[in-house]
Amino acid sequence: MSADISITVIDREGTEHEFTVPTDMNLNLMEVCKGFELPVEGICGGMAMCASCQVYILTDEHFGERNDDEEAMLDEAYFVEENSRLGCQIPITPELNGLKVALAPEAP
Numbered sequence: 001m002s003a004d005i006s007i008t009v010i011d012r013e014g015t016e017h018e019f020t021v022p023t024d025m026n027l028n029l030m031e032v033c034k035g036f037e038l039p040v041e042g043i044c045g046g047m048a049m050c051a052s053c054q055v056y057i058l059t060d061e062h063f064g065e066r067n068d069d070e071e072a073m074l075d076e077a078y079f080v081e082e083n084s085r086l087g088c089q090i091p092i093t094p095e096l097n098g099l100k101v102a103l104a105p106e107a108p
Contacts (some may be wrong), residue, residue, distance in 0.1 A: 005097035010058075011038055012103050023094050029055065029101070030087035042105065046088035049075035053087035054104035062099045064090070078107045 005028075008018045014081035021032050030053035033040040048069040054077055057063045063083060066074065070089045074080050084104065090096070 003094045004063060005092070005094060006098075007032065007092075007096065007098075008047055008100040009038060009055075010102040011052050021092055023092055023096075025092070027092045028088050029053070029090040029092065029099075031086060031094060033103070037108075038103065040087060042088060044088075048073050048086055048089055048096070050087075051086060051107070054079070055086060055101040056104060057083045057085055057088075057102040058102060059098060062096055079105050082103055 003023045004020050005020050005023055006018060008016055010016050015035065015047055017038065019032065028046060030040055030042045030046055034042060041054045044050040051073050064087065067089060070086050071088060076086055
């Protein structure tokens, strides 16, 4: 049985988009953003190798731990903040209900 959750994404123009997302499809946040046609590239296909899906987590309780690959990529990325995560490394789970993120600026 699927549990749908609510996720809010703020695009690069400052517009908030609230999405209802299923938790039983093995999706990650990058795939959700792309599925709703937000400007997230995901050039590497979700392998934590490009940072084109970087987001800023705006809800403290949802920040979570970065894995080693994500840390290494963020060390080389532009516009990294304390609350930066790679969307491809955030699996959609019921615990993310209420998550709010903002898309990071595009790399120069």
